[in-house]
Each structure stands twice: as structure tokens, then as C-alpha cells.
Amino acid sequence: MAAVTQPRSAYLTRWFILALLAAYTFYNLGPILWLLVSSFKGRADLFAMPPVWIFDIDTSGYESVFGVGAAAGTASAYGVVDALINSVVVSSIGTVMAVFLGTLAGYVCSRYDFRGKGDFLFFVLSTRMLPPVAVLVFYHLMFARLGLADTRTGLVLVAIFANVGLATWIMKGFFDGVPKEVEQIAQVNGYSRMYAFIRLVVPMVRGGIAATAGFCFIFAWNEFAFASILTTTKAKTLPVKISAASGATGIEWTQIMSAGVVLIIPVLIFFYLIRKHLLMGMTFGVLGRS
Amino acid sequence: MTVTDQSQQPTATKRRSAATDKKKSSGRMMILGFLSPTLLILIFMVAYPIISLIDYSFYNFSALNPHEGYKWAGLDNYTYLLSDKALWQRFIFTGKFVFVCVSLQMIIGIFVGYQLQKKFKGRDVIFTLLMMPMMLSPVVVGFLWRYMLNSEWGVVNYLISSVGLDKVSWLSQTTPALFAAAAADTWMWTPFIILLATAAFRGIPDTIYEAAEVDGASAAYKFFRLTLPMSAPVLFIALILRLIDSFKQYDLFFALTGGGPGSSTETVSFAVAKTAFNYFYTGEASALAVILLFIIIGLSMILVRHLNKMGDKY
Numbered sequence: 001m002a003a004v005t006q007p008r009s010a011y012l013t014r015w016f017i018l019a020l021l022a023a024y025t026f027y028n029l030g031p032i033l034w035l036l037v038s039s040f041k042g043r044a045d046l047f048a049m050p051p052v053w054i055f056d057i058d059t060s061g062y063e064s065v066f067g068v069g070a071a072a073g074t075a076s077a078y079g080v081v082d083a084l085i086n087s088v089v090v091s092s093i094g095t096v097m098a099v100f101l102g103t104l105a106g107y108v109c110s111r112y113d114f115r116g117k118g119d120f121l122f123f124v125l126s127t128r129m130l131p132p133v134a135v136l137v138f139y140h141l142m143f144a145r146l147g148l149a150d151t152r153t154g155l156v157l158v159a160i161f162a163n164v165g166l167a168t169w170i171m172k173g174f175f176d177g178v179p180k181e182v183e184q185i186a187q188v189n190g191y192s193r194m195y196a197f198i199r200l201v202v203p204m205v206r207g208g209i210a211a212t213a214g215f216c217f218i219f220a221w222n223e224f225a226f227a228s229i230l231t232t233t234k235a236k237t238l239p240v241k242i243s244a245a246s247g248a249t250g251i252e253w254t255q256i257m258s259a260g261v262v263l264i265i266p267v268l269i270f271f272y273l274i275r276k277h278l279l280m281g282m283t284f285g286v287l288g289r290s
Numbered sequence: 291m292t293v294t295d296q297s298q299q300p301t302a303t304k305r306r307s308a309a310t311d312k313k314k315s316s317g318r319m320m321i322l323g324f325l326s327p328t329l330l331i332l333i334f335m336v337a338y339p340i341i342s343l344i345d346y347s348f349y350n351f352s353a354l355n356p357h358e359g360y361k362w363a364g365l366d367n368y369t370y371l372l373s374d375k376a377l378w379q380r381f382i383f384t385g386k387f388v389f390v391c392v393s394l395q396m397i398i399g400i401f402v403g404y405q406l407q408k409k410f411k412g413r414d415v416i417f418t419l420l421m422m423p424m425m426l427s428p429v430v431v432g433f434l435w436r437y438m439l440n441s442e443w444g445v446v447n448y449l450i451s452s453v454g455l456d457k458v459s460w461l462s463q464t465t466p467a468l469f470a471a472a473a474a475d476t477w478m479w480t481p482f483i484i485l486l487a488t489a490a491f492r493g494i495p496d497t498i499y500e501a502a503e504v505d506g507a508s509a510a511y512k513f514f515r516l517t518l519p520m521s522a523p524v525l526f527i528a529l530i531l532r533l534i535d536s537f538k539q540y541d542l543f544f545a546l547t548g549g550g551p552g553s554s555t556e557t558v559s560f561a562v563a564k565t566a567f568n569y570f571y572t573g574e575a576s577a578l579a580v581i582l583l584f585i586i587i588g589l590s591m592i593l594v595r596h597l598n599k600m601g602d603k604y
Contacts, residue, residue: 126336
């Protein structure tokens with residue numbers, strides 16, 4: 001008797017666990033699919049109750065996002081193109097600068113012992129913990145005083161500061177993985193530390209630099225709090241523009257859905273490229289060193 | 291003999307190279323040159339603003355007309371804030387939100403992570419797909435859930451009513467709005483716990499489980515007495531990081547509830563932003579920001595101490 005019930009309860013437990021996992025997968029992936037599907041719905045289908053699964057594909061949301069087709073030149077043109085350009089410029093320059101500075105700092109922290117190194121690394125780590133709104137109270141005044149309010153330059157500065165810490169910690173991890181003998185051999189052969197760094201060590205961590213850049217780009221691209229307070233018209237980035245579509249006249253859902261898809265596509269591409277380094281990137285390089 | 295020789299050699303070279311590095315002045319130049327740009331940016335963008343913020347918090351003034359009044363207020367801003375019932379409401383709401391969403395994330399994340407450490411076909415693909423939500427923009431996530439949670443035409447209420455339950459007006463009542471925000475935050479950040487949990491679980495050597503099996507340990511015993519304690523250091527990091535992030539949550543509420551209904555879903559971060567950029571009580575907002583910073587710094591100190599204890603891993 002016992003021999004029969006034992007495997008049966010194990011069998012039930014396994015199905016129960018599988019059902020829970022399936023429910024979680026549905027909860028996890030459903031909303032993303034729903035966003036993609038909804039972005040191709042027209043106004044009527046978007047609010048249909050019960051929700052419709054088969055519908056005529058309507059790209060009016062995308063048209064108003066890019067100001068093309070029926071929406072070209074009209075007042076309903078969402079003007080997202082400018083915001084998109086701002087986002088691309090700010091995130092790209094911010095990423096390049098943050099990764100450049102982070103590579104330098106990460107290298108020194110990996111190779112040298114100096115006084116205050118621990119303090120420096122924790123100071124850098126603090127950018128991960130910092131609540132944006134706290135410093136924003138002051139940035140708001142500082143940026144106005146320096147003429148940086150509503151400029152791309154100001155946002156690039158924010159993108160650098162917000163990501164340089166991440167870049168430093170991740171790059172330190174990658175440099176730790178390069179044997180110190182590389183520099184020693186170079187020095188024995190009469191090359192300088194600088195030459196060894198640029199010509200030998202940096203090429204060895206190319207993959208790490210690319211992964212770091214991927215993370216910095218995603219975080220800079222998604223950044224909302226700073227951009228929403230520090231921009232008013234010209235320098236608005238895409239996330240700010242999306243949030244602006246919910247105004248006094250109600251929420252422009254067709255545009256929000258389409259603009260949301262436009263916003264997450266680059267993220268998903270970069271996410272796919274850096275998926276192997278996810279643990280390191282999401283924990284500030286504290287875990288998952290490669 | 292040969293084995294000990296091989297293992298000692300690399301450490302000896304390392305020690306020697308570190309000693310020569312310290313002597314060289316070119317090393318000092320390199321440290322200075324490589325660190326100073328980052329240090330300058332962080333001093334300008336982090337240290338200077340925080341010091342100014344503390345300074346501002348003792349004054350009564352508004353960013354709208356900075357020339358008019360920099361009135362010394364002493365601790366007035368703090369005493370006003372701490373005696374303000376509305377502010378305590380923000381703290382209580384934030385605390386509830388943090389508790390609900392972080393506990394949900396930990397439970398679901400550890401469960402799913404534990405199941406995903408077993409090898410099966412297509413595991414890596416599913417794992418990667420499940421990681422997607424945490425990479426998305428909180429603003430898009432907020433609006434997406436706002437769309438799905440609409441009381442009349444939202445797909446969530448459709449699913450609920452198709453099971454035979456009553457529809458819920460999620461975002462126009464205080465308690466449902468709390469759970470709606472927690473559901474959205476849990477959706478976004480459970481993958482983070484899954485990511486760290488699977489990493490921690492994979493780090494446990496198989497031999498320990500094999501030894502337990504020989505002793506006839508049950509599955510529950512293995513999970514609660516072996517897996518959890520052995521992965522506790524990493525899970526603790528995950529917990530603290532989530533506590534910090536959900537405590538300062540701002541973007542999600544901005545898009546999902548806008549702080550409403552009324553001001554019932556305003557987090558502390560939200561209150562700082564509203565005081566500073568809607569009402570322009572800059573002095574008061576600075577004081578509130580300082581309070582927020584102290585809480586975050588307190589949590590961070592716990593994390594830092596824990597990381598130090600973990601030693602060479604970090």
C-alpha cells in the first residue's frame with residue numbers, strides 16, 4: 001500500500017510545482033506580450049471588453065509616434081522623434097563617457113593598493129543606493145544656475161555620474177580576471193605600464209567593456225526621475241515624453257503603447273547581448289565575477 | 291613537495307609585484323590620473339549636492355524666489371515634518387509597500403529559482419525570457435499595468451470576472467492600489483531574486499546533497515536545512531538591495547497611480563518630489579530628502595558590513 005501511495009504523492013507534488021511555475025511564467029511573460037499586441041490595436045479594439053484577440057492591425061499609434069502616415073504634420077503627431085533623438089544622444093554619450101572613466105578607475109582599483117581605496121570604492125557604490133529625488137532637490141537649483149536645465153549636456157552629465165560607479169565596479173571585476181603577469185612581462189621587455197594597459201590589458205577585456213556598455217546604456221536609456229525634473233521642453237527624453245501623454249485630457253493609450261514598444265525594443269536587443277553577464281551587472285559587480 | 295612549491299610561487303610573485311608597484315612614482319601618477327575624473331564628477335554630483343542639501347534643510351526658502359528669502363529656520367523644518375501626520379502616512383504607506391512587495395518577491399523568487407536550478411531541456415531559454423521584466427523602463431511598466439488594471443476594460447479584471455469573481459477597481463481605492471503597485475513591482479523585480487537565488491543555489495556543492503540523501507533526508511529537510519542556510523549570504527544581499535530600491539521607488543508610482551487616489555499611494559520619494567517641484571518648499575523638501583537619505587544610508591551600511599564579512603567574494 002505504502003509503496004503505491006508514495007510515488008503517487010510525489011507525482012502530485014511535481015504537477016503542483018509545474019502548475020505554479022506555469023502560473024508564474026504566465027504572470028511574467030503575459031504583460032510583455034499584451035503590450036506588444038495592444039500596440040497594434042486601434043482605439044476601439046484597445047478598450048474592447050471582453051478583450052479581442054483577433055483584430056485589424058492598426059498602426060495609428062506608431063504613426064503618431066513617428067509623425068508619419070495619417071498623423072504627419074497634424075497636431076496629434078506626438079513629436080516623439082525629437083525625444084527619441086535626445087534619448088539616443090544622451091544615452092550613447094553618457095555610456096561612452098561612463099565606460100571610459102569606469103575602465104580607468106576600475107583598472108587602478110584592480111591593480112594598485114593605495115590609501116583610501118576602500119573609501120573610494122564605497123563612495124562609488126553609493127551612486128547605486130542614492131535616491132534620485134534627494135539630490136534632485138539640489139540639482140534643480142544647480143542646473144538652473146549653471147544654465148544646464150533642459151539641455152542634453154546636463155542630462156549627459158547625469159548619465160555619466162549615474163553609471164560611472166557601475167562601470168568602475170564591473171570593470172574592476174573584469175580586470176581582476178586578467179593575470180598580473182601580463183604587465184610584468186611587458187615591463188620586463190621594457191614597455192611602460194601605460195603601454196601595457198592600452199595595448200595588452202584593454203584588448204583582453206574587450207568583452208567586459210562591451211557588457212559594461214550594454215548595462216550603462218540600458219540604465220541611461222530607462223532613466224526617468226532625473227530627466228523628468230531637469231527637462232521642460234527641448235531636452236525631453238523618450239520616457240519623459242511617454243509620461244507626458246497622460247495629461248488633463250486623459251491618457252493617449254494608443255500612443256503610450258506604441259511609444260512603450262519603441263522604448264523597450266533597444267533594451268531587449270541589448271539585454272539579449274549581455275544576458276551572460278546579468279548577475280554581475282544587476283548587483284553592481286558585487287556578485288557573479290567572471 | 292612539488293605541489294606546495296607550485297601553489298606558493300604565484301603568491302610570492304604577486305607580493306613582490308605589489309611591493310615594486312608602490313615604490314614607483316609612475317604608479318602614483320597613474321592612480322591619480324585614472325581616478326581623478328571619476329572622483330571629481332562624483333564630488334560635484336553626489337558629495338556637493340548632499341552637503342548643500344543638509345545646509346538647505348536648516349533654511350526656510352523657496353526655489354521659486356531664491357533671492358528673497360534665505361530665512362534661517364534651525365530645526366523647524368524637521369520638527370514640522372516629524373509632527374506632520376500626512377508625512378507619517380507616507381512613511382506608513384511606503385513601509386507597507388516595501389513589506390508586501392519585497393516579501394512576495396523573495397518567496398516567489400526563491401521558489402522559482404529553486405526549481406530552475408534543476409537541469410531540464412530549454413531551461414536557459416526560459417531563464418533568459420523570465421529575466422526580461424527587470425530590464426524594462428519603470429515608466430513603461432507603470433503605464434502597462436495601469437492599462438491592464440483598468441476597472442472597466444482592463445484585462446486583469448476580465449480574467450478575474452471570467453473566473454467568476456467580482457471586478458476590483460484597482461487604482462481608485464487605497465488598499466487595492468497598494469496591491470496593484472506591489473503586483474507591478476513584484477512583476478518587475480522577482481526576476482532579480484530568481485537571478486541571485488539560482489546563482490546562490492548553484493554555488494552549493496552537490497556532494498552535500500548526496501551526503502544528505504545517503505542519510506535519508508527529505509526534500510523539505512534538504513531545502514530548509516541545507517539550501518537556505520548555505521545560500522543565505524547571497525539571499526541577504528538580494529533582500530537588502532530590494533529593500534533599498536523599493537523604499538526609494540518613485541518612477542513606478544508616477545506612472546501607475548500618480549500618487550492617487552488622493553495622496554494615498556505617495557511614497558516618501560514621491561513626497562520629496564511633490565514638496566520640491568510642485569509646492570516649491572525647497573527648505574522643507576531638503577529636510578525630507580535628508581531624512582530619506584539617512585534611512586537609505588542606514589540600509590546601505592548593513593549591506594556594506596555584510597559585504598565586508600563575506601570577504602574575498604567582493
